[in-house]
């Protein structure tokens with residue numbers, strides 16, 4: 001089953017909606033172990049990206065995600081803008097100049113996005129970052145398309161992201177602002193892991 005440009009546009013639309021709905025929650029999480037701007041950062045990035053997309057109407061998957069990635073890198077202050085921006089820029093390069101992706105191509109694009117986050121932020125497993133939700137989600141998507149279809153894989157990925165996000169509560173932060181708190185970061189969910197869980201929830205909804 002191919003994934004169309006329209007479904008991917010819907011993914012971005014749903015990410016926007018979830019960020020708007022959960023902006024207060026993301027702010028609350030970042031207020032506990034960071035500086036409280038994660039909800040605002042992502043809301044600003046999502047609005048800027050959707051304005052650009054509405055204006056430029058990209059018709060190919062690489063053009064769409066390059067636009068989104070560049071907008072996030074340039075419009076979002078804080079660590080998360082360049083990290084999510086790099087995710088989408090690498091997703092774009094891997095996807096290529098096409099209007100639809102096979103399941104395997106989508107899995108590769110997600111893997112490329114994850115690799116971009118690793119290159120940019122050097123997160124390791126259990127550092128209590130967005131990586132702890134993103135890595136299990138991307139791995140679950142790849143497993144899911146081997147065992148089943150794209151909607152199934154996207155649901156598996158979403159559940160894996162949520163589980164990874166929930167597990168960050170038990171971790172000591174070793175990257176980003178939360179690492180300044182050391183042991184005091186334990187007991188709080190990482191805001192970036194929470195926004196990554198929203199990203200994969202939106203993907204599951206868009207590909208259902």
Ligand code: ADP
Nearest residue numbers: 038041078079080121123129130175176191192
């Ligand atoms: P800032 O920390 O600059 O205020 P945000 O609040 O928007 O930026 O984003 C914070 C999130 O960014 C963290 O919750 C974490 O998930 C993620 N993050 C921070 N540093 C890194 C890193 N080096 N690698 C991966 N993710 C990181």
Ligand code: MG
Nearest residue numbers: 034035037038
């Ligand atoms: Mg912050």
